[in-house]
Amino acid sequence: MQTYFSQYINYLRAERNASPFTIRNYRTDLNDFFHFLKIQNIESLHDINKQILRAYLLRLVQRGIVKASISRKLSAIRSFYHYLQREGLINSESILDISSPKIDKRLPEFLTLNEIKKLLESPDLTTPSGQRDRAILELLYASGLRVSELVKLDLDQVNLNTREIRVWGKGSKERVVLIGEPAAAALNNYITQSRPQFLISNKQQAIFINRYGKRLIERRVQKILEHHAKRARITKKVHPHMLRHTFATHLLDGGADLRVVQELLGHTSLSSTQIYTHVSKSQAKNIYRSAHPMAKKEKVNAYQGSIKEVTS
Numbered sequence: 001m002q003t004y005f006s007q008y009i010n011y012l013r014a015e016r017n018a019s020p021f022t023i024r025n026y027r028t029d030l031n032d033f034f035h036f037l038k039i040q041n042i043e044s045l046h047d048i049n050k051q052i053l054r055a056y057l058l059r060l061v062q063r064g065i066v067k068a069s070i071s072r073k074l075s076a077i078r079s080f081y082h083y084l085q086r087e088g089l090i091n092s093e094s095i096l097d098i099s100s101p102k103i104d105k106r107l108p109e110f111l112t113l114n115e116i117k118k119l120l121e122s123p124d125l126t127t128p129s130g131q132r133d134r135a136i137l138e139l140l141y142a143s144g145l146r147v148s149e150l151v152k153l154d155l156d157q158v159n160l161n162t163r164e165i166r167v168w169g170k171g172s173k174e175r176v177v178l179i180g181e182p183a184a185a186a187l188n189n190y191i192t193q194s195r196p197q198f199l200i201s202n203k204q205q206a207i208f209i210n211r212y213g214k215r216l217i218e219r220r221v222q223k224i225l226e227h228h229a230k231r232a233r234i235t236k237k238v239h240p241h242m243l244r245h246t247f248a249t250h251l252l253d254g255g256a257d258l259r260v261v262q263e264l265l266g267h268t269s270l271s272s273t274q275i276y277t278h279v280s281k282s283q284a285k286n287i288y289r290s291a292h293p294m295a296k297k298e299k300v301n302a303y304q305g306s307i308k309e310v311t312s
Contacts, residue, residue: 001037001045005030008083019170021148029076045090053077108245108275109236116141116246118232120182128194129211133224135183135190136208140240142183144247144265147218147240154205155191160184169266177264248273 009027012018018026036056042048060070084090111119120137124130140150149167157166163184165177179187191207200213208216221240229238236242244265251261262273 001034001043004045004084004089005034005080007087008080011083019148025072026076026079029073030080032073033077045084108249109242110246110249111234111236111238111242113250115232115234115236116243116250119228119234119238122228122231125189128197131186131190131194132198132208133228135186136221136224137228137243138183138186139179140243141247142179143177144244145177146244146266147221150240151206151208151216151218151221153207155207156205158187158207160188167266170268173266173268175263175266 008030009023012023012026033056036059037043037048037052040052040055042052057070057074060073065073081090120134120141123133123137125134136150139145140147143165145165145167146169149169152168153165159165163179163181165179166174167177168174187207195207195209198209198211198213204213204215206215208221210216210220218240225238225240225243229236248261248265251264252258258273259270262270265273267273
């Protein structure tokens, strides 16, 4: 079982070109499944059937694992079994017939224009770290980058003259993201003024580095956002992906075409982008008030007046 598992991880890395994050998740989820099998005294993958898989899913529910995580674990098991079948290592397809739990759809949480303004203004621009943090916040909001894409950025990927950034996203797919003047200015200030103060070696090509001259990691970016959200007195739990949600939501609220947003986000499927087609409450109110004939108080008063004239 462990031999097959090791071969599968190598397959993900070499042939599927899966990201380290994806490989880590698959490794964690499959190891959890293998641990369950060990407790059940099941030593061969050939001995696994629907009943055992259902028992595993029930155990996950009893542990309080949320539906989304259960669905992800089941997806990892399915992927593993598809690999085993492809390699001719196993023949049974029965366990692949188990359906995933239905996940409740939740609207992505995002920041309002006022909240994003407060967040962007939070860093102290008189310090090198403040200029760096401002550039990070501006870039995440202006481009919709994933945090994994942001921390991997090198100097040669950015063209500040055209305000374009070349990015390799999921599956090493290349795309070009655009940024506005505020983000370009913040990034230029950081690169020319503050980044040299963090540098220890001129060989370092990473754009965002820490005080030791090392490339920033995703967890550190998360901490930076939490720090500045607290300074800005934002009560929401702010994380890097929330700025990606905010980017997409504000674009669509401003009238951007859904397929353009899909391209900028790097989504392979349009259905992934459609979760952002919700309209913020404030935007919905504005649209309603401007479009509905009975939404404005003066129109209601005029209507009531005309009714009185007709009935008098």
